[in-house]
Amino acid sequence: MPTDEHSLMDHAFEENIAQLLHRQLTGEVLSAAEQQELEAWKNKSVHNAALLQKINDEASIHQLLQTWHNIDRNRAQNKVRFLAMLQPPVVRQPRLRLLRSKIFRYAAAATLLIGIATFYWQQQHPNKPAVAFRETAPIAPGKEGAILTLADGSQMVLDSAGNGLVANQNGTRIMLQNGQLAYNAGGGTSGTIAFNTVSTPKGRQFKLILPDGTSVWLNAASAITYPTAFNGHERTITLQGEAYFEVATNDKAPFKVTAGEATTIEVLGTSFNVNAYTNENNIRTTLLSGAVRIKAYQQTVTLKPAQQAAVKPSTAQLVVHNAVNTDQVLAWKNGLFNFENASLDEVMRQLERWYDIEVVYEKGIPPTRFGGEINKQNTLQDVLQILEGSNVHFQLQGRKLIVMP
Template sequence: MSTERNEAYYQQLLLRWQQRICTPTEAIELMDYLRQDNSNRTLLNELQSAFRDVKPEKVLLSADPGDRIRKELLKHIQASPVIPMHQPRKYTGTFRLAAAAAILAAIALPAGYLLLNHGHTPKPATTIQAQKEPAASSHKAVLTLANGEKIVLDEKGMQQLAQQGNSTIKTKNGQLVYEKTSGEASAPLYNTLTTAAGETYPLVLADGSKIWLNAASSIRFPATFAGNERKISLTGEAYFEIAHDAHKPFRIQVKQITVDVLGTHFNINSYADEATINTTLLEGAVKVNSEKGSMQLAPGEQSQVSANGSLKKVTGINTDEIVAWKSGYFQFESADLTTVLRQFSHWYDLEIVYEGKVKPRKFFGMISRHSSLTNVLKMLDANNVSYKIEGKKLIVQGDE
């Protein structure tokens, strides 16, 4: 086959991929061609240009195919929704073909498609009966004012909502903002921001601190901080970027522990179905205090506090995995099935029930939180996870 004919053929493959009608075999062939040498730079540029505006609502969940492939796939998915321009790493045999197909499919296939299922033939998706799908937009919450008044928040434009003491409450750029006004500090007026399953909402406190509240969570805080400390309380999960104020330490009460903040970025997960309260530090420093002791964290470390107050420090944490929810994703790296389903339960409002013994297996991947429950369940089907749906119960059936 001549060079001219080769290029025309691969141009046609590129067109088929752009139209979402490219077969897996053709996708592998196209990726292999693009990876051969720099003479394919023109096609690669066209590929990048064609998908520059594609939103990264990619879905990937798989039994772990090995560290090398996992890292390469996550690198591609965490970057842009286009094929990166750097020289790709070389693969051999099945691994090379699987990675090529997955990288292409992560962009070309619709959200909800399982990638890298190791040749398993997906079972027919289990019928979902009377199960309400989450809304496409999850940007929602309820604000409860000090007098008990409730305000439903959504993605509407800038609005002035209320006045609490010497703070004006607004929605601005898709977030709840408290702006301190002039005047004497009044007695604290406590407000509560609450999200349901499938909802998240960002908040800016009167001191400039930023908080992102995850699904099925709540945070109680004063409209304006008075006195010599800033103290709030949390249930569920939230990510924090705390404004530094040496004269007013910031403290977060979470069940039986207190987290002292020294100006930092961190995540706290305190869902009731978690075995421990996990505080993960990304930047700065925090001190975690329980009835059995205290522990200071450095970036990349996580404290785990059990129900009896015992503390444990875990180092080398993948913080991207911990805070992926903030960017609209589930992310798993060698997570067991119970961890995967526990996160799904918070978002899709499910009760997880296990029947029989489920064989151990590890999963990795990234899943858009805009994916429907139907598509997420299809991924469980494709990974040979047996289950049935009864109302809001997801009943996982044992392998033995």
């Protein structure tokens, strides 16, 4: 254990490094002595070296800032579209613009220095256990990608496939363009129905357009099964995991989602989110626009925008929640973790799916609740550093994350 004197010296050293990193990121030229001090700090640990590399990589900073801008733009557009359904005469489209470069650079500085801020917190709480994940190789966030399973059982990894024709199923051409799967209907074989499945492993998410024009965003560790052509009087698909739907309108063929053993969601044309992971307590359907009808365990409800139906298989109950925070529900789609009022186990399940890790609890699940949002493009270690501010501690062994009291 270091002495108190050494701890104070380390604290002063790290505080000075934080100032140097901030000055460098905001465009100041450092002296030779200051650059030498940064180099010595970089050589202290793998985490320090990775952080400095982020700051010095102009392309990485630009990509991070563009990601933040896209997140803000998507959230603003989703909110405008939702409010327009409620009060069409009042809502005006907001102007969306990039913040000035200087402001972006300060925001990036704040994000990249989170690790040092966490160090300050630890210095003020000397009795807490030391963090046991900073020296491990960074675990990267998830990315776009999925596996396509064709009707004959053959599989294709879509995140490694190039643009163009992927397959032909009963006359329907399956195309991949810029990471998005789409179906071009053709003359299918009469009386023959072919089903495809798109599944996302942990650490992947994906967008596809179904043969009827419905857009689907799949969250990590999810799967959707559907016919390659909708020829009947209804459009039925099966979902495991989580997905956001923007359904193509067809009054003659209702769109139906089967989730779990007893839940069916029926719509005509609308946008909604379904969370049906098997390790969650409820199957949650959240409506953004239009109307959906939920059927489960001999119960039926019709949702209005901003309502959520929660089906609990363990008790065969169906409950409706009003005035749901749709920003929180759609955070995953818009590049964010939204942990507002989330329990520790809820947070850990999201991290398991996005970073492809296993979470274990050393002594049960602490009764901790969180708040706020975190960019999903952070490494796992960056996210853990933020979460430690709520007095939870972690040990990372490979891809196993141990939660300690």
